[in-house]
Amino acid sequence: MGAHLVRRYITETDTEPDPAKKYEFDPEFGFPERKEREMVASQMQMNLAQLPLEQRDYCAQHLLKLMKCKRDNWPNFLACKHERHDWDYCEHQDYVMRMKEYERERRLQLRKKRIEAQAEAA
Amino acid sequence: MAGVGFRRWAQALSKGKGSGISALLSGSRAASGSSKDTVLGPPPKSPEEMAAAAKKYNLRLEDYAPYPDKGEGFGDYPKLPDRSQAERDPWYKWDHPDLRRNWGEPMHWDFDMYIRNRVDTSPSPVPWSTMCKQLFGFIGFMLFMFYLGETFRSYQPVAPKQYPYKNLYLEKGGDPEKQPEEVKNYRNLMT
Numbered sequence: 001m002g003a004h005l006v007r008r009y010i011t012e013t014d015t016e017p018d019p020a021k022k023y024e025f026d027p028e029f030g031f032p033e034r035k036e037r038e039m040v041a042s043q044m045q046m047n048l049a050q051l052p053l054e055q056r057d058y059c060a061q062h063l064l065k066l067m068k069c070k071r072d073n074w075p076n077f078l079a080c081k082h083e084r085h086d087w088d089y090c091e092h093q094d095y096v097m098r099m100k101e102y103e104r105e106r107r108l109q110l111r112k113k114r115i116e117a118q119a120e121a122a
Numbered sequence: 123m124a125g126v127g128f129r130r131w132a133q134a135l136s137k138g139k140g141s142g143i144s145a146l147l148s149g150s151r152a153a154s155g156s157s158k159d160t161v162l163g164p165p166p167k168s169p170e171e172m173a174a175a176a177k178k179y180n181l182r183l184e185d186y187a188p189y190p191d192k193g194e195g196f197g198d199y200p201k202l203p204d205r206s207q208a209e210r211d212p213w214y215k216w217d218h219p220d221l222r223r224n225w226g227e228p229m230h231w232d233f234d235m236y237i238r239n240r241v242d243t244s245p246s247p248v249p250w251s252t253m254c255k256q257l258f259g260f261i262g263f264m265l266f267m268f269y270l271g272e273t274f275r276s277y278q279p280v281a282p283k284q285y286p287y288k289n290l291y292l293e294k295g296g297d298p299e300k301q302p303e304e305v306k307n308y309r310n311l312m313t
Contacts, residue, residue: 004279
């Protein structure tokens with residue numbers, strides 16, 4: 001909790017990824033094959049549901065299902081536990097993936113620095 | 123000028139000895155308002171004038187000091203210390219407790235400003251310099267800390283969130299004719 005801030009500002013200022021800058025490593029680097037992310041909900045569907053822009057992500061299909069369930073079951077506000085869990089789980093996995101991407105970028109930066117140090121020492 | 127005359131006339135009508143027209147014609151007037159001997163006089167120069175002015179304003183000669191004559195129109199009105207009524211003793215039995223003033227006491231030129239509802243010249247409980255240092259010290263410290271917070275921002279160790287449809291190009295108002303830059307989002311192999 002905060003170790004990354006110490007690394008970024010004090011100990012490893014050159015290798016720790018900067019959230020403002022774009023990540024410089026190719027997303028497919030190091031993977032034999034990497035599939036693209038599929039978007040299930042169409043733009044028209046999201047538009048009709050009037051989703052705010054922040055919610056039009058890769059979990060939008062679960063959110064649309066949840067909204068439909070809530071609308072159908074009103075006033076029973078305890079009804080849509082399953083749909084809500086699906087959406088929450090999808091968002092959680094998305095966040096975990098973001099954490100992993102950050103860590104991947106950090107490790108690649110460290111590796112790059114090691115290789116450069118080796119090249120200079122040699 | 124006309125207003126004063128009208129007031130005199132109305133007062134004469136209400137308080138005059140006769141009634142109606144006869145009061146108006148007899149020329150009597152009310153006892154309120156300033157009389158000839160209490161009206162503001164010219165700035166005093168000689169000691170006799172000073173003594174007469176002090177007596178007029180109900181002051182001792184030692185306490186009486188006129189305003190310096192710069193042509194501002196103060197006349198012989200006494201220059202009293204610029205202290206507000208809030209500084210006077212709250213527990214003493216004044217004739218007018220709200221104004222903290224006794225009957226017949228000379229009024230400050232700016233008396234209406236120095237009443238307790240308005241300007242207060244009371245000394246501050248802590249020296250002024252201490253108060254200034256504390257306030258500006260705190261504000262300066264907060265500004266400095268906010269500056270540090272902006273320079274060394276705190277964030278979660280996560281990559282930016284990925285959005286579909288070329289980063290919601292059309293939803294954010296992008297031109298449908300123009301081709302936006304290519305955005306590829308990849309799956310996480312672990313899920």
